[in-house]
Each structure stands twice: as structure tokens, then as C-alpha cells.
Amino acid sequence: MPIDSSVTYAIGDLQGCYQSLVTLIDKIEAITPNARFIFVGDLVNRGSQSLQTLRLIRSLGERAQAILGNHDLHLLAAAHGIRKLHRGDTLDEILDAPDREELLDWLRHRPLALFQQNHLFIHAGVLPQWSAAKTMALAQEVADTLQSPRWVDFLREMYGNQPLHWDDALKGNERLRCIVNALTRLRFCTEDGTMELAAKESTGISLPGYMPWFDAPQRQTEDVTVVFGHWSTLGLVLRPNLIGLDTGCVWGGKLTAVRLADRMVVQVSCPQAQRPG
Template sequence: MAIYAVGDVQGCHTELVQLLEQIRFEPAKDKLWLVGDLVNRGPGSLEVLRLIKSLGDSAITVLGNHDLHLLAVAEGTAELHRTDTLDEILDAPDRDELLHWLRHQRLMHAEGGYVLVHAGLLPQWSVAQALALAREVEAALQSDDYATFLARMYGNNPPNWSDDLTGYKRLRVITNALTRMRICTNEGEMEFKFKGEYPNIPEGYRAWYEVPGRASRDATVIFGHWSALGLLLKDNAIALDTGCLWGGPMTAIRLEDRKLFQVECCNPVAKHW
């Protein structure tokens, strides 16, 4: 059995199929890990959801900010953005089935010394604590009152974690860290405006995975979300969003030997960052 981790798909269905063909993915024996943002901006979001859902237990995906945005739009708690490409999902005959499946996916997965997450982990969170906190958000998403969570998850405050946080403020910080964070201070205060390249990180902030003494440093965190960062291969951090949507390749890595696989983008869209 091989485990292949794949960067942000964002509706690039053609490239995903080509990548699965290149790695010779066999659902009966292999596993596919996806870092989230299955949908949006690309032309084939509906096909991507149907494909990953069809793989059943052979695929593990964590939720990204675009996946949560889709759920919020579907519930009427957020509006479509000008650059969204979600209408095909919202109008699909199997819409409810797909959205129910998406809402029941994880925000974090940990296995064999690896952690799978869309954006990152706050520096004070151990893997065990982060998993427990992710489960709190997952429980809110899967509850009968999930629409209320989707309506309350938006916002940049509080910008940092405290064990004393309760209610939707607590869930918002967890969600923001796992699905939106790129940089933070050494104390774990997040900043959300920055989307640029690594050398341009604002003064006083670091890439979240470089904070000294990060509590999750003994695990290898696999993440996406930061297309301007590109491919990153460190002992304890692997970034796989290589910007397929914007004209870069779509990237997969085989975890057992860290062999890389890439396919080129077919239909790039204009960069917005």
C-alpha cells in the first residue's frame, strides 16, 4: 500500500485525473490524502467532489476554506464571490448528497507520524490537542444546527488561541488556524491579509511552521493553502499547493519515499493575490 498526498485541487478535475493516472493510483490498495480546497475557482469542482466521494475509504480529505465557503453559500449564510465557480455544484441533482458528504469530512488527520491539514497548526498546539480541537469543529459541522456554525465562523477575531475561549469564538479560532493561517507571531497571533511569497512576510511574523519550539514539530505536517509559498519539503513540514489553478503544476508526494509526481496546469486563471 502506498499513501499519496495531493495539494490543493480547487476544481482542477482534468489535472487531478491525470495525476492519479501518473501515480497509477489503485483504490483497492492505495490511499489518497488531500489537503483540502477540493473546490472553487477551477472549472470542474462538481466532478472533483463526485470523484473523491466515489473513492470512499481510499481517500481522506480535510476541509479547506473554499470547501467551508461552499457549505456556507449553500446554506445561505455567505454570498457567492465574483470569482467563485460553485454554481454547477449548487444546481446539481446530487447537490444535497455531495454537500452532506463534504460536511462530514475532517479538518485534520494524523497517522504514522504525519499530520494532514489545510493551512497549519498554531505553535502552542500539540498534535493531540489540535486533533481534539479539530473534532470540536467537526462536531459543530455535523450537528443539526450546523447552519448556525457556518454563519458564525467568519471573522479574524480573536486572532490567537486561549484555552479559556468558549462558544463560537473558540470554534472560529480553531477553524481559522486549520483552514486560513499562513503566518503568525512567535506567540501564535495570526494575520490573515498576507497571501504573498515567503520573503515578503511582514515584520514580526513567521511562517507558522517556523515558530521556535512549535509543539507539533515532532510530526511532519502536510498542508496546502499557500500557493505563493509553493512546494516545501522539510523534515517536519511539507507544503503541496503548487498553484495548479494559477498555472503551476498539481503535485502529489508518495510518503514512503517522498517521491514527487506533478502534472502541468491545463487552463490557468489569473492570479488574484
């Protein structure tokens, strides 16, 4: 579905914050009737209404596009017994839902990246040596695997931090794992694209040579606008070629949307009551 940037809003990490999403959509539609939405991943988990959130986004049909984040992949892995649920997970209601299989099938058919009207949408980051075209091609490799008969086998091999550095010669699960880690987990890397996958600070990092992925010199995606989420301690980022949208809704921050045509920001406050007590 090609986007019309005058009516399209990119929306940050939802993480199951259904009530805030409903409020945000109502607020947007009062400004832009029949608006369209692009969700930058982490649709579910940690918030208290992941099931309702997933159902709502799916029900929007062609009005909404969504990409996969690390929490969404975690749901797919947990649903097949590959990953145990963590203490703070809120995925049981999806796993126990009567429409579980329909929702999970819809989710695994979401892409890991979108590129429309010179905007590149990803969940976390891109390595500095990847152009927008290369990012889309690599994301498609993962999407093809997730939509193939061997997708569950791949989920079993998806987790792990190695390799930390991209090489075009990578093959098989190591290649796919490196792509997934960059697109759904990356915050910091070195100038040559070596990833650091543990730190969650806002911008400072104690490891010499590491920097936010978007500050890497000669980043090959500087010629497009990259739209991303994943980094709640960073907050809203609006640069000429960068839009960061994770403003910590599930942690009591805000849920943020940005209209692509003019960078108009629409936000709603997100009480921590959306998290389970």
C-alpha cells in the same frame, strides 16, 4: 481507515481542476496500483469542474480521505445563503446539481485534520502552542459542531478574524472560529501564535515579528510531519518534518502528490484553461 504509507499519496489543493486530478491519479496508479489518497483541502472552487472533482473524490470511497479547506467551507456557507458567491467562484454547478444534497452532506462530514503514522494533515497551518494531539482535539470540536443539528447556525458565526490569538479559555463560537481560522486560513503568525490572516506572500512579510507559522520557534508540532496546502505562492516544500503541497494548479502551476513512505513526488502540469474564461 489506517494508512499504508507505501501506497498512500498526499495531494495538494485541487480547487476544481478535475482533468489534472484524473491525469495525476492515472500517473500514480501506473507507479503504485491501488494507491490511496489524502487530499489536504480546497477540493473545489476557482477551477472549472468543481462538481466533477467532488464526485470523483467521493466515488473513491475508502481509497481516499479528504480534509476541509476554506473553499470547501465557503461552499457549505454559500449553499445555505450565509455567504454570497464571489466573482471568481465556480460553485454554481454544485449548487444546481441533482446530487447537491448528497455531496454537501458528504463534504460537511470531512474532518479538519487527520493524524496517521506520525503525519498531521491540515489545510493551512497550526498555531505554535498546539501539539499534534491538541490540534486533533480542537479539530474534532469543529467537526462535532459541523455534524450536529446546529451546524448551519455555526456557519453563520464562523466568519471573521477575531480572536487572532488562541486562549484555552475561549468558548463558544469565538473558540471554534479561532480553530477554523488557524486550520484553514493561517500563513503567518508571531512567536506567541498571534495570527495575520491577510498576507499571501511566499515567505517574506513586512510586519515585524511575523513569520511563516512553521518557522515559529518551539513549535509544538515539530516532533511530527505536518502536511499542508493552502499557500500557492510558497510552492512545494519538503523538509524533514514538513510537506507543503499547494503548487498553484488552478493558477497554471502544477498539481502535486507526495508518496508518504519515501517522499517521491509526482506532478502534472495544469494549464490555466482549467479556469473559466
